[in-house]
Amino acid sequence: WDLFADDIAAILDLKRRRGAVILAHNYQTPEIFHCIADIRGDSLALARDAQGLDAEVIVMAGVHFMAETAKLMNPEKTVLIPSLHAGCSLADSITAEDVRALRRAHPGVPVVTYVNSSAEVKAESDICCTSANARRIVESLGVPRVIMIPDEFLAQNIQRETGVEMITWAGHCEVHERFTPEEIRTWRADNPDVAVLAHPECPPSVVAEADFSGSTAAMSDFVARGTHRKVMLVTECSMSDNLAASHPTVEFVRPCNLCPHMKRITLPAIRRALETMTHEVTIPPHLVAGGRRAVERMLAAS
Numbered sequence: 697w698d699l700f701a702d703d704i705a706a707i708l709d710l711k712r713r714r715g716a717v718i719l720a721h722n723y724q725t726p727e728i729f730h731c732i733a734d735i736r737g738d739s740l741a742l743a744r745d746a747q748g749l750d751a752e753v754i755v756m757a758g759v760h761f762m763a764e765t766a767k768l769m770n771p772e773k774t775v776l777i778p779s780l781h782a783g784c785s786l787a788d789s790i791t792a793e794d795v796r797a798l799r800r801a802h803p804g805v806p807v808v809t810y811v812n813s814s815a816e817v818k819a820e821s822d823i824c825c826t827s828a829n830a831r832r833i834v835e836s837l838g839v840p841r842v843i844m845i846p847d848e849f850l851a852q853n854i855q856r857e858t859g860v861e862m863i864t865w866a867g868h869c870e871v872h873e874r875f876t877p878e879e880i881r882t883w884r885a886d887n888p889d890v891a892v893l894a895h896p897e898c899p900p901s902v903v904a905e906a907d908f909s910g911s912t913a914a915m916s917d918f919v920a921r922g923t924h925r926k927v928m929l930v931t932e933c934s935m936s937d938n939l940a941a942s943h944p945t946v947e948f949v950r951p952c953n954l955c956p957h958m959k960r961i962t963l964p965a966i967r968r969a970l971e972t973m974t975h976e977v978t979i980p981p982h983l984v985a986g987g988r989r990a991v992e993r994m995l996a997a998s
């Protein structure tokens with residue numbers, strides 16, 4: 697922690713002087729998540745809590761699409777992302793023109809878009825969802841078929857839960873697509889008493905091996921219930937690190953994969969962002985109303 701003390705003190709001071717709040721996703725490293733963040737959580741919590749914040753400046757300790765969502769909810773505020781390279785393989789997999797082509801191919805079928813998407817893609821969508829509310833959002837539409845983009849595995853997992861037919865897109869999370877059912881079986885053989893929690897961005901064959909599937913917030917809640925002394929979170933590595941700090945009596949089995957995008961956000965990068973007020977996230981004005989509508993519909997339905 698001595699290594700971090702100087703940056704943490706500087707960031708806490710800069711936050712006060714700039715009137716800034718720091719939002720941190722569950723995949724941020726513990727020194728960010730536990731020491732400097734004001735609001736922490738999954739993608740849904742970050743989108744929900746970004747609404748109407750009483751702060752001039754919002755720093756997103758997360759990836760670019762999360763900063764864009766915070767900006768959509770606060771168009772008049774300054775939103776900063778500490779690294780412009782903090783992208784997402786899902787958000788990068790699809791463009792607005794791809795969505796228009798899907799609509800032309802499937803007229804009248806509603807488009808449900810995972811928040812892991814760009815503002816231009818959200819603006820072409822009927823409603824957003826996160827991994828925490830995808831099932832509820834799909835069911836709220838009351839239709840037999842939806843276009844669910846861009847995460848193919850999330851769509852397949854939700855199709856299995858809801859029975860709603862999914863028209864999918866071949867986007868994948870580069871972190872969760874790497875887990876395999878064989879790997880889960882091997883870890884379980886060595887740890888027969890473990891509860892396996894898989895994120896729904898994992899392939900359906902991996903989710904089928906798990907005892908529970910849910911968003912990062914749902915995983916936190918599961919661990920906090922204290923029903924299991926040994927858990928395995930089939931997701932990004934920092935998730936277990938952050939929960940281990942809060943739940944020292946729980947043992948974490950760790951078959952994790954790192955998200956290189958989340959890991960571009962560091963204490964020095966956050967300090968620099970607040971010192972220089974960069975990098976400011978902007979959204980072309982013609983995309984704001986449509987993007988915001990899709991996020992607001994999601995929040996209203998969840």
Ligand code: 13P
Nearest residue numbers: 738739740826827911912
């Ligand atoms: P949630 O925190 O919403 O479960 O999302 C996981 C993720 O991969 C975010 O990029």
Ligand code: SF4
Nearest residue numbers: 784785869870871955
């Ligand atoms: Fe995107 Fe996957 Fe990284 Fe989340 S973990 S930001 S979905 S690449």
